Amino acid sequence: MERTAFTATFTGMMSAFLIWAVHFAAIYGINGLICAREWDGADLYGHPVAVVLILGATAVALLLAAGVLAAALWGAAPGRRTSEDPRRFIRLFTGLAAAGSLVAILWNGLPALQVPACG
Amino acid sequence: MTPPLDDAALPNRLPRPKEELEALKRAWKPTSGLGLLKEVNNNIIGVMYIATALLFFVISGTLALVMRTQLAVPENDVLGHSLYNQFFTVHGTGMMFLFAVPIVEAIGVFLLPSMLAARDLPFPRLSAFAFWAYLFGGLAFFCSLIFEVAPDGGWFMYPPLTSMKFSPGINADFWLLGIGFIEISAIAGAIEIIVGILRTRPPGMTLDKIPVYCWSMLVMAGMIVFAFPAVIIATALLEIERAFDWPFFIAERGGDPLLWQHLFWFFGHPEVYIIFLPAAGLVSMMVPALAQRPLVGHDWVVVALVGTGFFSFGLWVHHMFATGIPPLSLSFFSAASMAVSVPAGIQVFAWIATLGKGRLQWTVATWFLLGFLFIFVAGGLTGVMVAVIPFDWQAHDSYFVVAHLHYVLIGGMVFPVFAGLYHWWPTMKGTMLSERLGRWAFWMMFIGFNVAFFPMHVSGLMGMPRRVYTYPGDLGWNVLNMVSTVGAFVMAFGVLLVLIDMARDAFGRGRPAPENPWKAGTLEWIPNDDYATRSIPHVRSLYPLWDNPNLSREVQEGAHYLPGAPTRRRETIVTSPIEARPQYLMPMPGPHWSHFLAGLFTAAHFICLAVQLYWVSLVPGVLAIASVFWWVWSLDKGADHPPQDVGGGWRVPVYLQGSENHSWWGTAVLLLVDGTAFACLCFTYVFLWTVSPDVWPVGTDSLPGLGWLFGEVALWIVAAGAMLLASRAVAGNRSWAMRGLLLAGVLLMLAAAVAEPYNRIASGLVASESAYGAIVYMLASWQVFHVVILVLMTGFTLARSFAGRLHARRRVTFDNVMLVWLYTCGQGIVSLLLVHLFPRLAV
Ligand code: HEM
Ligand SMILES: [Cu+2]
Numbered sequence: 001m002e003r004t005a006f007t008a009t010f011t012g013m014m015s016a017f018l019i020w021a022v023h024f025a026a027i028y029g030i031n032g033l034i035c036a037r038e039w040d041g042a043d044l045y046g047h048p049v050a051v052v053l054i055l056g057a058t059a060v061a062l063l064l065a066a067g068v069l070a071a072a073l074w075g076a077a078p079g080r081r082t083s084e085d086p087r088r089f090i091r092l093f094t095g096l097a098a099a100g101s102l103v104a105i106l107w108n109g110l111p112a113l114q115v116p117a118c119g
Numbered sequence: 120m121t122p123p124l125d126d127a128a129l130p131n132r133l134p135r136p137k138e139e140l141e142a143l144k145r146a147w148k149p150t151s152g153l154g155l156l157k158e159v160n161n162n163i164i165g166v167m168y169i170a171t172a173l174l175f176f177v178i179s180g181t182l183a184l185v186m187r188t189q190l191a192v193p194e195n196d197v198l199g200h201s202l203y204n205q206f207f208t209v210h211g212t213g214m215m216f217l218f219a220v221p222i223v224e225a226i227g228v229f230l231l232p233s234m235l236a237a238r239d240l241p242f243p244r245l246s247a248f249a250f251w252a253y254l255f256g257g258l259a260f261f262c263s264l265i266f267e268v269a270p271d272g273g274w275f276m277y278p279p280l281t282s283m284k285f286s287p288g289i290n291a292d293f294w295l296l297g298i299g300f301i302e303i304s305a306i307a308g309a310i311e312i313i314v315g316i317l318r319t320r321p322p323g324m325t326l327d328k329i330p331v332y333c334w335s336m337l338v339m340a341g342m343i344v345f346a347f348p349a350v351i352i353a354t355a356l357l358e359i360e361r362a363f364d365w366p367f368f369i370a371e372r373g374g375d376p377l378l379w380q381h382l383f384w385f386f387g388h389p390e391v392y393i394i395f396l397p398a399a400g401l402v403s404m405m406v407p408a409l410a411q412r413p414l415v416g417h418d419w420v421v422v423a424l425v426g427t428g429f430f431s432f433g434l435w436v437h438h439m440f441a442t443g444i445p446p447l448s449l450s451f452f453s454a455a456s457m458a459v460s461v462p463a464g465i466q467v468f469a470w471i472a473t474l475g476k477g478r479l480q481w482t483v484a485t486w487f488l489l490g491f492l493f494i495f496v497a498g499g500l501t502g503v504m505v506a507v508i509p510f511d512w513q514a515h516d517s518y519f520v521v522a523h524l525h526y527v528l529i530g531g532m533v534f535p536v537f538a539g540l541y542h543w544w545p546t547m548k549g550t551m552l553s554e555r556l557g558r559w560a561f562w563m564m565f566i567g568f569n570v571a572f573f574p575m576h577v578s579g580l581m582g583m584p585r586r587v588y589t590y591p592g593d594l595g596w597n598v599l600n601m602v603s604t605v606g607a608f609v610m611a612f613g614v615l616l617v618l619i620d621m622a623r624d625a626f627g628r629g630r631p632a633p634e635n636p637w638k639a640g641t642l643e644w645i646p647n648d649d650y651a652t653r654s655i656p657h658v659r660s661l662y663p664l665w666d667n668p669n670l671s672r673e674v675q676e677g678a679h680y681l682p683g684a685p686t687r688r689r690e691t692i693v694t695s696p697i698e699a700r701p702q703y704l705m706p707m708p709g710p711h712w713s714h715f716l717a718g719l720f721t722a723a724h725f726i727c728l729a730v731q732l733y734w735v736s737l738v739p740g741v742l743a744i745a746s747v748f749w750w751v752w753s754l755d756k757g758a759d760h761p762p763q764d765v766g767g768g769w770r771v772p773v774y775l776q777g778s779e780n781h782s783w784w785g786t787a788v789l790l791l792v793d794g795t796a797f798a799c800l801c802f803t804y805v806f807l808w809t810v811s812p813d814v815w816p817v818g819t820d821s822l823p824g825l826g827w828l829f830g831e832v833a834l835w836i837v838a839a840g841a842m843l844l845a846s847r848a849v850a851g852n853r854s855w856a857m858r859g860l861l862l863a864g865v866l867l868m869l870a871a872a873v874a875e876p877y878n879r880i881a882s883g884l885v886a887s888e889s890a891y892g893a894i895v896y897m898l899a900s901w902q903v904f905h906v907v908i909l910v911l912m913t914g915f916t917l918a919r920s921f922a923g924r925l926h927a928r929r930r931v932t933f934d935n936v937m938l939v940w941l942y943t944c945g946q947g948i949v950s951l952l953l954v955h956l957f958p959r960l961a962v
Contacts, residue, residue, distance in 0.1 A: 006317075006696045017429040024433045028451055035445040036809040050447065086697055089327030089418065096422040104430060104458050111450035119446040 058109030130766035139683035165229025179213035211274030251718025335400025410477025483557030487538030494530025519579025550629030567610025
């Protein structure tokens with residue numbers, strides 16, 4: 001049985017939640033800045049700049065969280081090198097957290113399709 | 120180290136020698152009489168802490184009753200306008216800061232060691248200090264009411280109402296200084312709880328076998344680390360604005376009152392979950408015990424707890440729906456507010472499923488739990504309603520919100536806490552509260568609560584605004600208000616019954632409890648004493664007492680780990696955070712005057728500041744610092760004993776240096792707090808720029824030259840280098856080199872910290888002129904503040920070195936200072952890059 005590095009394992013378990021947090025901060029920051037600077041008239045690839053940036057950030061975050069989920073499901077989860085018992089739990093935890101974060105990221109990003117950026 | 124034991128064998132052979140228990144008893148003998156003030160044992164501090172929190176609950180509740188009396192009939196004049204404002208502010212503040220958060224921490228301090236079967240948590244003196252600071256600070260805060268100088272700006276203290284212009288008296292200062300420093304006590308508690316849960320678990324309690332309550336406390340403490348710095352920074356900014364006229368929140372000079380709301384609610388919303396999650400954790404422990412079966416979906420509940428902890432940080436703007444924030448931004452928060460009910464829902468289903476599957480014991484706790492479920496679900500539903508923005512615009516600042524917040528807070532935390540009081544009371548000294556009185560109390564509280572608060576939904580929808588001291592009689596609110604008031608008194612009577620019940624027990628009228636009266640499965644039900652359990656059990660599952668019916672007996676006979684006090688002093692086993700293997704034997708500090716005096720003087724210092732006795736405040740300030748030095752001087756004992764056998768084939772050292780040491784972990788958590796506070800200042804800088812770019816400099820003429828930037832950054836880098844060299848000098852036992860490097864380093868830091876404000880003054884920037892000046896000087900002052908602390912810490916390190924208490928094999932103190940030092944250098948550099956480059960790059 002090998003010793004595990006706590007920081008790496010713990011960060012791995014929290015990674016999906018952290019991705020959610022960074023995504024949330026990013027979309028709020030992007031929109032806040034766009035409205036404060038009155039850039040909401042600008043277009044990017046033919047769509048309002050806020051929508052493009054926010055959906056882009058959402059897509060990136062979804063991909064990352066999906067990566068964590070896949071890693072948890074197919075074995076490369078943090079804690080691979082721990083003793084048997086906590087390892088099962090760590091993988092389950094990471095997977096559930098990733099699944100939850102995926103939904104939360106999507107749910108947070110979707111309003112960009114409907115609601116006007118600055119009003 | 121030797122391999123762990125195989126499954127069948129017990130860690131230690133029976134029977135144990137007689138002297139062993141004697142030694143254990145002697146080491147943990149509590150002090151009596153006045154010595155109670157010196158005590159650090161969490162068993163004792165925990166009880167005093169809980170009692171104090173209940174006292175503050177009663178005081179805040181009494182204020183609520185007076186308010187309800189005032190509102191019972193229209194045009195009443197029990198309380199005047201200004202006194203009513205003070206009452207609701209002190210009530211709200213008292214309930215949130217002086218009752219709810221402290222009591223969940225206090226319960227943790229009391230319950231965690233026994234749930235983890237640790238002799239004590241890792242920093243007993245720190246929690247004792249936190250307790251005394253809280254007690255004295257809290258008492259002073261309530262006393263402000265007597266002199267009618269209590270704060271009156273609401274528990275959220277919105278500027279500009281609380282700015283100098285509209286609150287010229289010292290009322291607001293009482294809140295800012297009084298509460299600001301009690302936050303520090305909450306953070307101290309959080310550090311204790313985090314390191315305790317991660318490092319003082321019993322051998323075998325791997326990550327997957329941690330009781331749910333401990334998870335909830337871990338999440339709660341983690342949230343304190345990331346939420347409280349925001350309110351501390353907010354209070355500091357407002358206090359500085361009031362004292363020195365630096366315009367952070369004054370719109371005419373580029374400040375913005377919304378900055379306060381962002382910082383306050385970034386703390387304030389998570390605060391609600393900081394209060395609720397520990398209560399949910401208590402519920403998740405009581406439900407299995409009462410239903411006599413394991414919690415359904417345990418792993419899911421753990422993820423839900425952690426998830427709630429994270430997601431609740433994405434909600435703060437839902438308190439600001441009516442402030443004119445862009446619609447898309449609002450909808451992020453609306454979405455997140457609805458999403459956060461999902462993990463709460465998971466927990467509710469897990470409890471209901473567990474209750475449904477098991478055979479329920481009908482105790483007082485069961486009733487309170489059912490009451491909790493009912494009220495909390497109702498409060499959750501109105502929560503989803505106010506998360507819908509158009510509804511919120513209608514209900515905002517009406518009594519509907521008062522009803523919602525009390526449903527969530529009283530349902531979500533007061534009821535579980537009262538359930539917990541009845542449930543865990545027997546673990547205190549082996550007596551039980553009265554089932555009969557308890558049941559009466561429950562029904563009075565439950566019925567009283569609903570009678571008091573349900574009608575408020577209606578009066579709110581009928582248009583009754585919050586925070587009004589009276590109302591005219593022709594608006595149709597009269598009956599509803601009278602009913603509310605009657606309900607409030609009925610509920611208060613229920614609380615009184617509980618107090619009477621506890622008093623009966625205190626005077627020796629409690630029934631003796633059988634061992635493990637509810638037949639629960641977790642470690643806190645093993646009979647314990649001042650030294651906690653006789654030996655520290657080896658854990659193999661989530662409910663060790665159910666899986667091994669002999670465990671309690673084995674532990675009491677000393678068959679498990681650390682059955683005695685091998686070094687003749689208070690100590691506990693420190694284990695690794697994931698796999699919970701024994702790592703070393705930690706000596707624990709015993710009774711002492713220092714932390715008590717530190718708490719007393721800290722409180723005195725802040726009270727002097729609040730009443731504007733600035734010069735006088737220096738006296739307790741210096742005394743507080745001196746007490747802290749006295750306190751920490753005796754810590755870091757070094758390996759003064761050979762490795763000890765704790766059982767199960769584990770022979771562990773009594774001292775470990777570097778990143779394995781518990782105090783290193785404590786310092787690391789403290790730096791997370793510090794880093795969050797700094798991030799809040801950086802946020803302040805950028806936020807103020809987005810709202811008022813007009814006060815930022817255009818062009819580089821009014822900025823200090825880049826030479827200043829490079830010079831100061833270089834100073835920080837060299838200072839950090841000096842520390843790294845000093846660390847190598849310690850390793851090589853080259854004491855004089857180490858001392859020289861520390862001294863040189865600290866002088867470099869002083870130079871760097873002073874250079875920044877100096878060059879700003881030279882380039883003509885005035886802090887009180889604009890929000891830009893204010894935040895630039897604020898960041899510089901923050902850095903100076905850190906260097907002042909490092910000057911003290913360096914002096915302390917040097918003193919230890921001269922006393923022969925610091926060398927290559929005993930360097931924990933040094934390593935902790937190094938951590939703070941390197942952090943400060945990094946922070947200094949980031950801060951400089953921000954303030955020097957941002958105006959040059961911003962468009
Ligand atoms: C004994 C039961 C209680 C009663 C009768 C009660 C009553 C009241 C009343 C009348 C107000 C003022 C409403 C207004 O004028 O706008 C109020 C406000 C408030 N209460 Fe309570 N309360 C009780 C318990 C609690 C508890 C247990 C908590 C928190 C843990 C709490 C937290 C608050 C807060 C945060 C406010 C808002 C204060 C403000 O607007 O600044 N209350 N309560
Ligand atoms: Cu909220």
